[in-house]
Amino acid sequence: MERLIEEIPNFFTIWNVIFLAKAMGVTFLLTAIGCLVGFSVGGLLAIFRKTKSIYLLPLRIFIVIYTEIFRRVPFLVSLLLFFYVFQIIKISDDLFLIATITVCIIATAYIGEIIRSGIESINQTQWDAATAMNFTYYQTLREVIFPQAWKVILPPAFGFFIMFIKDTALASQIGVMELTFAAKILNNKGFSPLLSFGTILILYFILSFPLDRFGKYMERKLASNKN
Amino acid sequence: MPQIKIKSINAFYEKLHVLKNIELNVSKGEIVSLIGPSGSGKSSLLKMLVGLLIPKSGKIYLNENLVNFKNQSDLRTIREQIAIVFQQYNLFQNMNVLKNVCIAPTKIQKRDPKEVNEQALNLLEKVGLKDKLKSYPDELSGGQQQRVAIARALCLNPQILLLDEITSALDPELVKEVLDSIRLLASEGMTMLIVSHEMNFVKEVSSRVVFMDEGSIIEINNPRNIFEKPKEKRTLDFVSKILKEK
Amino acid sequence: MGYTLVYTQVLEFLPYLIKGAWISLQIAILAFFGGMFFGLILATVRTFGNNISNKIVICYVTFFTNTPQLVQIYFLFFALPEFGILLSPYIAVLLGMTLNAAAYLCEIQRAGFLSIRQNELDAAKTLNFSLFQQVKYVILPHIMRVLFPPLSNHYIIMTLGTSMAAIFGVEELTGRAFNINSETFRSVEIFSITALIYIVITFIATFLLAIIGRYFFKAKIRIIQ
Ligand SMILES: Nc1ncnc2c1ncn2[C@@H]1O[C@H](COP(=O)(O)OP(=O)(O)OP(=O)(O)O)[C@@H](O)[C@H]1O
Numbered sequence: 264m265e266r267l268i269e270e271i272p273n274f275f276t277i278w279n280v281i282f283l284a285k286a287m288g289v290t291f292l293l294t295a296i297g298c299l300v301g302f303s304v305g306g307l308l309a310i311f312r313k314t315k316s317i318y319l320l321p322l323r324i325f326i327v328i329y330t331e332i333f334r335r336v337p338f339l340v341s342l343l344l345f346f347y348v349f350q351i352i353k354i355s356d357d358l359f360l361i362a363t364i365t366v367c368i369i370a371t372a373y374i375g376e377i378i379r380s381g382i383e384s385i386n387q388t389q390w391d392a393a394t395a396m397n398f399t400y401y402q403t404l405r406e407v408i409f410p411q412a413w414k415v416i417l418p419p420a421f422g423f424f425i426m427f428i429k430d431t432a433l434a435s436q437i438g439v440m441e442l443t444f445a446a447k448i449l450n451n452k453g454f455s456p457l458l459s460f461g462t463i464l465i466l467y468f469i470l471s472f473p474l475d476r477f478g479k480y481m482e483r484k485l486a487s488n489k490n
Numbered sequence: 491m492p493q494i495k496i497k498s499i500n501a502f503y504e505k506l507h508v509l510k511n512i513e514l515n516v517s518k519g520e521i522v523s524l525i526g527p528s529g530s531g532k533s534s535l536l537k538m539l540v541g542l543l544i545p546k547s548g549k550i551y552l553n554e555n556l557v558n559f560k561n562q563s564d565l566r567t568i569r570e571q572i573a574i575v576f577q578q579y580n581l582f583q584n585m586n587v588l589k590n591v592c593i594a595p596t597k598i599q600k601r602d603p604k605e606v607n608e609q610a611l612n613l614l615e616k617v618g619l620k621d622k623l624k625s626y627p628d629e630l631s632g633g634q635q636q637r638v639a640i641a642r643a644l645c646l647n648p649q650i651l652l653l654d655e656i657t658s659a660l661d662p663e664l665v666k667e668v669l670d671s672i673r674l675l676a677s678e679g680m681t682m683l684i685v686s687h688e689m690n691f692v693k694e695v696s697s698r699v700v701f702m703d704e705g706s707i708i709e710i711n712n713p714r715n716i717f718e719k720p721k722e723k724r725t726l727d728f729v730s731k732i733l734k735e736k
Numbered sequence: 737m738g739y740t741l742v743y744t745q746v747l748e749f750l751p752y753l754i755k756g757a758w759i760s761l762q763i764a765i766l767a768f769f770g771g772m773f774f775g776l777i778l779a780t781v782r783t784f785g786n787n788i789s790n791k792i793v794i795c796y797v798t799f800f801t802n803t804p805q806l807v808q809i810y811f812l813f814f815a816l817p818e819f820g821i822l823l824s825p826y827i828a829v830l831l832g833m834t835l836n837a838a839a840y841l842c843e844i845q846r847a848g849f850l851s852i853r854q855n856e857l858d859a860a861k862t863l864n865f866s867l868f869q870q871v872k873y874v875i876l877p878h879i880m881r882v883l884f885p886p887l888s889n890h891y892i893i894m895t896l897g898t899s900m901a902a903i904f905g906v907e908e909l910t911g912r913a914f915n916i917n918s919e920t921f922r923s924v925e926i927f928s929i930t931a932l933i934y935i936v937i938t939f940i941a942t943f944l945l946a947i948i949g950r951y952f953f954k955a956k957i958r959i960i961q
């Protein structure tokens with residue numbers, strides 16, 4: 264214990280603090296890009312998934328397979344698979360890019376599902392009324408369904424953002440300099456694991472907790488607003 | 491010449507055969523009432539007429555034109571001419587009363603928003619909801635929602651109006667008001683198909699009454715006869731039951 | 737393109753991988769039921785406990801749901817030895833996953849408790865049900881129907897989470913994929929096969945859970961979303 268207290272001033276040097284802050288930035292960036300892309304592309308997938316046209320059937324099948332696959336493979340395995348695929352096709356060896364692409368692909372699958380079930384939670388009566396008044400599919404989504412569905416989509420989406428902040432820790436395995444990798448480096452440099460890993464646990468908490476609270480707050484607010 | 495001609499229509503919900511060999515002609519300006527036990531397919535028949543339930547076989551002619559249910563532009567045409575008031579009202583939960591009435595005329599029919607707004611205010615005043623323009627559907631009673639749905643349908647300026655269980659959520663005074671406006675509409679040449687169990691209402695407004703049971707039309711008769719001396723035994727059983735409930 | 741995919745060599749390792757999947761399954765099941773048990777205690781404390789015990793449970797849940805499981809296990813594995821507690825990789829992973837699962841499963845089970853509606857209980861009382869009958873015919877079936885889908889869902893998430901064990905040298909499915917990779921360097925083939933095995937085992941799990949849910953608890957779970 265005394266050893267630990269002695270070590271603290273050595274641990275929180277300017278260099279280490281900047282190092283950790285940068286790593287925290289990478290963790291945040293990975294999550295933020297993943298969630299933004301996941302929301303936009305996942306939204307598109309959800310929209311196409313509900314189309315009826317026979318010409319779009321191949322697309323719908325592709326979407327089902329895509330979402331099922333990436334929600335049934337561990338993040339770590341997908342990450343390594345993409346890492347090695349990128350080594351073969353030699354497009355880029357930027358680790359951050361590889362991790363970002365993987366995060367985006369997986370986020371798209373999960374958020375697409377969240378949005379789809381949000382759309383499905385809206386009562387059929389709303390579709391019937393819109394269809395009977397000649398709304399097109401996209402007009403119905405824009406004017407009627409999404410203005411109602413976002414309340415259902417948002418709370419699980421927040422839960423998902425938090426899950427992703429945490430899952431990006433696995434990017435350390437391919438050497439992306441995010442929080443977990445930074446802690447491993449500090450640990451290897453001889454700093455106490457208690458300090459290195461304890462510190463990043465707190466940093467993860469600082470990233471995640473406000474989102475968690477905000478998500479729960481929204482959930483309560485939306486639930487009480489309902490009637 | 492009938493405005494709507496329904497010829498041996500069969501329709502299914504997956505395996506359930508909801509409409510069996512339906513034959514019905516409705517002339518312009520006519521008011522036809524549909525009666526029948528719960529689950530007999532009255533709502534389904536109305537839904538079929540706006541293309542929400544696609545028939546498996548049979549033919550429908552609207553103003554002498556055969557409707558091809560597989561053709562989007564045919565569907566668009568029938569929906570331009572036929573407006574429906576749903577049994578569950580189906581108001582858009584995310585829009586206030588005024589927006590519910592105005593959205594389709596402005597955004598879909600692309601009519602002048604000012605003119606639509608004026609007509610909407612007019613209609614909402616007629617149905618007694620002038621002070622509820624900014625309310626949302628979940629803040630309204632069933633009867634109020636129903637009246638919004640009627641205003642919404644009328645604001646589309648349809649030739650044909652389908653009304654599902656129109657009187658069930660209305661109190662007696664309102665029934666009379668709605669009845670008056672329906673008569674007025676009929677005198678202006680609007681064709682109407684009405685599902686209602688309100689015997690007096692049916693008797694007063696309709697030119698013919700259709701009795702449905704288990705997806706089939708059992709009897710078509712004039713309103714007096716159907717309640718007093720129906721041709722079919724099933725009709726008699728049904729009307730005597732609703733007479734007893736009174 | 738100098739690389740062609742060759743699966744023959746990797747397929748020889750299929751039995752080895754499948755045995756690894758068996759270990760993954762073990763970890764998932766042990767951690768899940770450990771988490772259920774511990775989570776149930778937490779949920780009970782949270783529902784019936786006093787102010788202080790409530791706060792402690794809230795802190796526990798908030799901490800574990802807002803930090804990565806991987807780092808929690810790192811902490812157990814590398815930091816606990818400083819206090820003289822040495823854990824084997826397998827135990828460290830199992831313990832980490834259980835503690836983590838307890839936080840989530842506490843929340844899920846609590847939501848289940850809270851979903852019991854008073855009017856259902858009142859209805860049971862007016863029918864003169866004894867307390868035992870109320871629990872048997874009203875409370876338990878209701879709780880199971882409400883809880884089963886989110887619990888199944890979490891079980892699948894935990895199955896995927898077991899792959900983290902590889903990082904600590906546990907020879908479960910992903911761990912064995914690591915081993916083969918360093919022997920053969922057929923990385924893409926290995927990890928694609930591994931991914932496929934995960935897809936298969938989670939599908940089987942979803943399928944079984946859907947059947948159990950439907951026949952025992954009247955809970956609907958879709959196999960393909
Ligand atoms: N969307 C649907 N999917 C499957 N079955 C349906 C659907 N809508 C209605 N049905 C079934 O079709 C049958 C006819 O229903 P319909 O709503 O047309 O009856 P109804 O005569 O309007 O009854 P009510 O007087 O109760 O309104 C019923 O058996 C009903 O369960």
Ligand SMILES: [Mg+2]
Pocket residue numbers: 532533534577654
């Ligand atoms: Mg009906």
